[in-house]
Amino acid sequence: MEELINVGVIGAGAIVRRGHLSALKDLPEVEVKAIADVNEDLVKNIAREFQIPNYFSDPLKIIEDPSIDLIDICTPSNTHCDLIKHAARQGKNILVEKPLTTTIEDALEIQRTVVKAGVKLNVVQNWRYFPVVFQVKERIDKGYLGKIVGMQGTALTNFPAGWTRNKWLYHEGAALFDFAPHLIDLMLWLNGSDVKTVYAVGGDISGGNMGFVNHTQIIMEYASGATATAIISWVTECFTFTVDVYGTGGNIALDVRNAHYYEMHGVQTPLDDIRKAAGKTMRVAKDVLNKNYFKGSLLYFKPLIKDFITSIKENTEEPVPVRHGVMVTAVLCGAMESLKTKKHIELNFSN
Ligand SMILES: NC(=O)c1ccc[n+]([C@@H]2O[C@H](COP(=O)([O-])OP(=O)(O)OC[C@H]3O[C@@H](n4cnc5c(N)ncnc54)[C@H](O)[C@@H]3O)[C@@H](O)[C@H]2O)c1
Structure with a gap:
């Protein structure tokens, strides 16, 4: 044994x-x-x-x-x-x-x-362990999208007051260090490239009343030359976690929370929109029936x-x-620095 x-x-x-x-x-x-x-x-x-x-x-x-x-x-x-x-x-x-x-x-x-x-x-x-994310990673790595030139990610939720009673969550970086690590991890891993520069806007959207980052949008340049934006928020009345991937050979719209992706090549017609909606509905219905839907990322x-x-x-x-954890931390810290200085931050660090 x-x-x-x-x-x-x-x-x-x-x-x-x-x-x-x-x-x-x-x-x-x-x-x-x-x-x-x-x-x-x-x-x-x-x-x-x-x-x-x-x-x-x-x-x-x-x-x-x-x-x-x-x-x-x-x-x-x-x-x-x-x-x-x-x-x-x-x-x-x-x-x-x-x-x-x-x-x-x-x-x-x-x-x-x-x-x-x-x-x-x-x-x-x-x-990262939603099976749909592995499927998208495989499509990208096999070259179905050609060269990745851009990405757009969203990690949006309402205020997470019910998660923990402990106050440490509302430190200066708050939403940026809480929700963004999941999104930035995916955006780094799916593209397989480090981030070179970071620029962030937003911060405390309440005009300073909350005193911590609750909404931000980050613009990133990858070492590969691709560009990306990531929007992270604790102040929206919805929950979405998505990554759109744009390549020279096609695009993928990945809806992680709903465990669904849709790959697009060429012109998208209304018929394609119907297919997308039907595919997602079937997918979500299956997860609701097998009771996995509500467990989400806890699974x-x-x-x-x-x-x-x-x-x-x-x-x-x-x-x-650990190397990957360092890169995610570098993006988060670069975004924090950019929010404070209103400057582009170069992520040049050596160990
Ligand atoms: N992977 C995910 O989906 C996910 C979701 C939420 C939180 N997290 C992460 O998990 C970590 C904990 O978050 P949480 O929501 O459980 O917070 P929490 O406040 O509910 O729990 C943290 C616990 O750590 C204890 N603690 C504090 N300092 C300690 C120390 N030095 N030694 C021993 N115990 C100590 C506190 O008493 C508290 O009970 C954070 O890093 C957070 O980012 C991950």
Whole structure:
């Protein structure tokens, strides 16, 4: 029988309760041995609910436990860096929630530490795991769209007041570091190219009353020469998560939330519009009937963690490696800097 991978989870908040623990408990390759959260009452209750044998208020009790192989970090984004560095120096493999971290300096230090320690690190980019996203990636990689020249992404929602009661979410970067990591991850991964320059507009659309980024539009230039815009908002009365991809040989309209894409070549007629609408309706109806629709992106922690476990066992590259997390962080930080300075930001950094 194959040896189990012992997991210690750090953070017992919204994403752990709604996504990580059920995914981990469903994977026969792993065993959740311990959980830690600075909130003692919360961690005690979660340990009881999910039958986790050990719980602590001090995360170091898990990081320094020699019987733990993999640390799953699900704490506020600005706490990831210290926890990752500590875990890497203890020789632990690391699964970390998006975004990798909140400054480019920290991202580069994480990369150096992880590489030096020779451990594996994977960033949780679960929106990438909608099967429809893999289908689109395959179409692009096989050249069906020709050379990618442009992209347009949307990540729009209403204010996420019901997600967590904790106030850390409303730090200066807020929506930019919360929702944008999912969209920027897809826009980098689908195009397979780094971003070279970033320019962002918007910020606090309430005229300064909220005091954090709640709506922004980012213009990006890729190293490949392609251009892109990404609009990210917490203040729209709808939920959309889409990426349109434009190539010299055709376009794809990817609606991630509705698990549907439509590929277009040549002139689009009203008949094509009917086909698009019918295809999407059938697709969504199927997901509603099999009850997957309402789980949305929460369905995709399990396949992502499974792929990461395979990369650990087979010593292959992680599905979302640290290098990619660094690039996403660089775009987010570049956008933040651009919002403040109103300048184009060059993403030239070396490690
Ligand atoms: N992948 C996704 O779809 C998704 C969705 C939401 C949030 N997230 C990410 O997950 C992370 C956590 O978000 P959340 O919504 O669960 O937040 P949350 O506020 O609900 O939970 C965070 C928990 O971490 C605990 N904590 C804070 N500092 C700690 C420390 N140093 N050691 C141990 N525990 C500590 C808090 O007490 C809290 O219980 C963030 O990085 C966020 O960006 C990812």
